[in-house]
Amino acid sequence: xxxxxxxxxxxxxxxxxxxxxxxxxxxxxxxxxxxxxxxxxxxxxxxxxxxxxxxxxxxxxxxxxxxxxxxxxxxxxxxxxxxxxxxxxxxxxxxxxxxxxxxxxxxxxxxxxxxxxxxxxxxxxxxxxxxxxxxxxxxxxxxxxxxxxxxxxxxxxxxxxxxxxxxxxxxxxxxxxxxxxxxxxxxxxxxxxxxxxxxxxxxxxxxxxxxxxxxxxxxxxxxxxxxxxxxxxxxxxxxxxxxxxxxxxxxxxxxxxxxxxxxxxxxxxxxxxxxxxxxxxxxxxxxxxxxxxxx
Numbered sequence: 595x596x597x598x599x600x601x602x603x604x605x606x607x608x609x610x611x612x613x614x615x616x617x618x619x620x621x622x623x624x625x626x627x628x629x630x631x632x633x634x635x636x637x638x639x640x641x642x643x644x645x646x647x648x649x650x651x652x653x654x655x656x657x658x659x660x661x662x663x664x665x666x667x668x669x670x671x672x673x674x675x676x677x678x679x680x681x682x683x684x685x686x687x688x689x690x691x692x693x694x695x696x697x698x699x700x701x702x703x704x705x706x707x708x709x710x711x712x713x714x715x716x717x718x719x720x721x722x723x724x725x726x727x728x729x730x731x732x733x734x735x736x737x738x739x740x741x742x743x744x745x746x747x748x749x750x751x752x753x754x755x756x757x758x759x760x761x762x763x764x765x766x767x768x769x770x771x772x773x774x775x776x777x778x779x780x781x782x783x784x785x786x787x788x789x790x791x792x793x794x795x796x797x798x799x800x801x802x803x804x805x806x807x808x809x810x811x812x813x814x815x816x817x818x819x820x821x822x823x824x825x826x827x828x829x830x831x832x833x834x835x836x837x838x839x840x841x842x843x844x845x846x847x848x849x850x851x852x853x854x855x856x857x858x859x860x861x862x863x864x865x866x867x868x869x870x871x872x873x874x875x876x877x878x879x880x881x882x883x884x885x886x887x888x889x
Contacts, residue, residue: 600828602821603872610877617874620866621767624774631777639773642695642782643673643721645730649694652678652717653707654686661849664690667713668706670698674851686714733788740792741765744799757806760878764870765798772862781855790856794863797834801827801871809879816883820876827871835864 605613632638653664661675673693680689694703700718707715748761769791776783808823809816842857 600825605817605876610881613873613877617767617870620771624770627774627777628770639776640782642784643693644785645783647696647721648673649698649700649703650719651692651703651707651715652689653692653713654689654716655713656687657712659712664692667710668703670694670703733785737788737791740795744795751803752806752810756878756882757810760875761799761802761806764802764875765795767870768794768798768863768867771866772859775862784852786852786856787859790859793860797864798867801831801867802875805871805875806879816880824872831864831868835861
């Protein structure tokens, strides 16, 4: 039977500066990517139709078409193709909602659907930028409240500055790193991905509080307590990464773009959490235990 064993890391071989260098460098690079993107585009990340508005066409067909074949009907870039349930008295065997971003010409995509030999245009509509703006404010407020609540929880739980700020910095980095990679991969922000970021905050708090609690409140030396926390925390995080990887691959195979993006963001964020928890957070706790607490 397969059994996973977390290797014991010899932290004594490395100085605090060596341990903290990698996570801080990755965080600074991520902030540079986000800042540069913001300066060029006016937003820290490309926003999807949930935030910018867009155009939707409802089309019907009696042919067996793949999503790629439907997308090829249009000259404009397609955001998504979603099948919808048809009624028994429907004229068409299959119906789809084809979504475009807000830069798309409505008349152009309508004309393309109407001139198609296999598709019939059943209707069209738009999601207004005002609706997108409301979604954006709600998403920002939601993430902000979650992050503030996490920070207050950390300070209430440990009541000391360094262990609490270590949790906050780790969670912040866990969000910034996948956000920067989203820009590089061309993944647009959607409400589903906002939900993934909220999940990342929860994952980050869980692993960091587990580590801090073992080191600060349980018996045993610093390195013994760190390894105890790692055996549980690393196993939990790697299990979650494996599950999210399977979800992303399966969603990609079945053409569920949003689920694939959510899975990818969670894999990136959880991988960043391993680095931040067991390099950045451990370093701050070691400094606190051996140097800061005595000053």
